[in-house]
Amino acid sequence: MELVAGCYEQVLFGFSVHPEPKASGGRQKWTPVADFTHHAHTASLSAVAANSRFVVTGSKDETIHIYDMKKKIDHGALVHHNGTITCLKFHGNRHLISGAEDGLICVWDAKKWECLKSIKAHKGHVTFLSIHPSGKLALSVGTDKTLRTWNLVEGRSAFIKNIKQNAHIVEWSPRGEKYVVVILNKIDVYHLDTAAVSGTITNEKRVSSVTFLSESVLAVAGDEEVVRFFDTDSLTCLCEFKAHENRVKDLFSFEIPEHHVIVTASSDGFIKMWRLAQDKKIPPSLLCEVNTNARLTCLGVWLDSVTDTKESLPPAAEPSAVSKEQPKGSKKESGDAVQEAARQSKPNTKKRGLTGVSEEPTRGSGLVAAKKRRAGGMLEKKRKKKKIRVMQ
Numbered sequence: 001m002e003l004v005a006g007c008y009e010q011v012l013f014g015f016s017v018h019p020e021p022k023a024s025g026g027r028q029k030w031t032p033v034a035d036f037t038h039h040a041h042t043a044s045l046s047a048v049a050a051n052s053r054f055v056v057t058g059s060k061d062e063t064i065h066i067y068d069m070k071k072k073i074d075h076g077a078l079v080h081h082n083g084t085i086t087c088l089k090f091h092g093n094r095h096l097i098s099g100a101e102d103g104l105i106c107v108w109d110a111k112k113w114e115c116l117k118s119i120k121a122h123k124g125h126v127t128f129l130s131i132h133p134s135g136k137l138a139l140s141v142g143t144d145k146t147l148r149t150w151n152l153v154e155g156r157s158a159f160i161k162n163i164k165q166n167a168h169i170v171e172w173s174p175r176g177e178k179y180v181v182v183i184l185n186k187i188d189v190y191h192l193d194t195a196a197v198s199g200t201i202t203n204e205k206r207v208s209s210v211t212f213l214s215e216s217v218l219a220v221a222g223d224e225e226v227v228r229f230f231d232t233d234s235l236t237c238l239c240e241f242k243a244h245e246n247r248v249k250d251l252f253s254f255e256i257p258e259h260h261v262i263v264t265a266s267s268d269g270f271i272k273m274w275r276l277a278q279d280k281k282i283p284p285s286l287l288c289e290v291n292t293n294a295r296l297t298c299l300g301v302w303l304d305s306v307t308d309t310k311e312s313l314p315p316a317a318e319p320s321a322v323s324k325e326q327p328k329g330s331k332k333e334s335g336d337a338v339q340e341a342a343r344q345s346k347p348n349t350k351k352r353g354l355t356g357v358s359e360e361p362t363r364g365s366g367l368v369a370a371k372k373r374r375a376g377g378m379l380e381k382k383r384k385k386k387k388i389r390v391m392q
Contacts, residue, residue, distance in 0.1 A: 001256075002035060002069065002302040003273070004055050005265050006045025007294035012038040012057050012067065014302075015290050017273065019259070030273060030288040040065040040074055049088040049096070050302040051110065056096060057298075058085025064098060066113065066367070069302050076367040080106055080115050083125070091131050097138065099126030105140060105150070113367035117155050121148060127168045133176040141167035147181055161195070173212050178232065180218065182207045187220065189232045199235045203228065209251040211262070217280045219262055221248035227264060229280050241283035244268050250299035261287065265299040 003015040014036040020029055043060035050056075054075065055067045064085055066075035083101030090096050095116075096108040105121040108114065122142030129140040137158070138150040143166045149159040169182035178198075181188045187201040187210065205222040213219050217238065218230045224247055228240040244266035253262045253276075260276040262284060269292045274284035 001304065003032060003263065003271055003290070004048055004050065004300045004302055005250075005271055005292065005296050006048050006057055006059075006298045007292065007296050008044040009294050010039060010041045010044060010059070011294065012040070012045060012048070012055070012065075013271075013292050013294070014038070014055075015271070017288065028275070028287065032271075032273075032288050032290040034290075036072060038065075038067055038074065040067075040077070045297055047085055047088045048298045048300040049090050050300045051090040051093045051096075052303070053093065054110070055300065055302055056088050056090075058088050058098065058100075060084045062100070064088065076113065078108065078113060078115075078367065080104075080118065086125060086127055087129050089129060089131050091135050097129060097131060099129045099140060101125040103142065105129060105138075107152075107155070119150070119155070119157075121150075122146065124166075127166070128170050130170050130172045130179065132172050133174065139170045139172065139179060141170045141181065159195075169207065169210055171210055171212065173215050173232075175215050177215065180210060180232070182210060185222065187218070187230075189235070199232075201230050201232070201235050205247075208247065208249055211251045211253045213253055213260070213262065213276060213280060219251055219253065221251050221264065223247045225266075227251070227262075238281045239283050243272060243274075244270055249296055252299050252301050254301055254303065256303070263299060263301060265296040267295050269293050269296060271296070271299065 001017050003017060005013045015032040016035045018031045020031060041059040041061050045057050045059050047058035048055065053070060055069055057065050062081050062083060064078040068075045081100035081102050081104060085098060085100050087099040088096065090110065094110055096110045098106045098108065103120055103122045103124060103126060105119045105126055106115050107117040109116055121140055122144045124143030126140055126142050129138055131138045136153055138152055140148050140150065145163055145166055147161040147163050147167065147170065148157060151158040165183045167181045167183045170179060172179045176192065178189060178191050181190065185203045185206050187203065187207060188197045189199050190196065191198050203220055203222050205224045207220055207222045209221045211219050213229065216231055216233050218232050220228045220230060225242050225244050226240050227243045227248060229238040231238055243264045246266050246268035248264050248266050250265045251262060262274045262276055264272050270289050271292065272289040273287040275287050276284045
């Protein structure tokens with residue numbers, strides 16, 4: 001496995017991690033080894049995502065860079081967005097979804113690296129997006145104070161919910177039965193069957209990252225050194241522990257055989273891996289740490305193959321159809337609208353692709369080789385210089 005982290009200094013770090021056998025009576029330790037640094041962006045990194053072959057990074061330079069983890073080479077750049085890339089999410093190995101400050105959500109073919117669908121999703125910035133485990137729905141939040149539900153099979157908007165403030169994080173639970181929306185230090189918990197807030201969790205400081213550890217337990221990091229585990233049903237804090245010396249910027253959790261792991265990245269430059277106890281009321285134990293000496297911004301974990309991950313949770317909950325008990329003529333509630341979007345989504349997506357449209361690329365939105373992009377930039381600079389000389 002490989003830890004990947006981006007930073008303000010425009011660099012992507014890669015550390016290969018080697019689990020070591022547990023010493024008798026002692027604590028297990030893992031060993032991170034520096035594997036690569038990749039300096040492809042011209043501004044700070046803002047998002048990172050990984051599938052079984054590639055790691056992609058988004059930046060304030062408005063580009064998405066692709067790194068081939070098998071060959072350890074730059075695979076090129078995607079240049080469709082006009083604004084900081086705010087979020088990147090893979091769905092399986094075939095599709096990548098990106099969101100940016102230009103208000104667009106783009107669906108990419110992760111084999112040919114072509115833009116299949118470009119949606120004007122928000123009037124302001126897209127601040128975050130999350131894909132339902134079934135792959136049929138996505139949620140996005142933006143600076144237009146809306147929470148939007150997307151039918152990914154048909155590539156259209158399914159529902160728009162006006163919220164009072166700008167949310168900056170939205171996240172589905174592992175089975176897709178609930179989701180959370182984060183506004184500053186407040187975490188609203190929604191249930192899929194009603195699409196209504198069932199409760200609110202309040203963190204001490206502004207929330208910077210969340211990750212579900214199970215269907216009911218949520219790990220929360222904020223602008224502080226502490227990480228907290230909350231029960232999303234009882235809305236209580238199960239435990240908290242000091243993870244870093246500075247604010248925690250990002251969290252990531254995954255499961256492999258015999259291990260449930262949470263990874264933290266901080267402004268203090270450290271990436272740390274923690275082994276979770278079965279009882280989430282018990283703070284996790286440190287497996288390893290590595291100092292990048294950089295101001296980290298985003299974090300991901302690349303696993304050698306999808307089969308490495310442990311499927312410990314039941315299959316994703318399929319959103320059900322509208323309740324038959326609903327009175328005739330009554331206005332659909334938001335939960336019904338979300339459920340109906342999933343019901344109408346046809347399960348056969350192989351021919352139609354994730355967005356339900358023919359997989360024809362959007363013009364001018366394909367893969368750009370890194371060298372070609374740099375050469376294009378240099379040519380543009382030369383043209384500008386020539387123009388200035390002529391004017392003089």
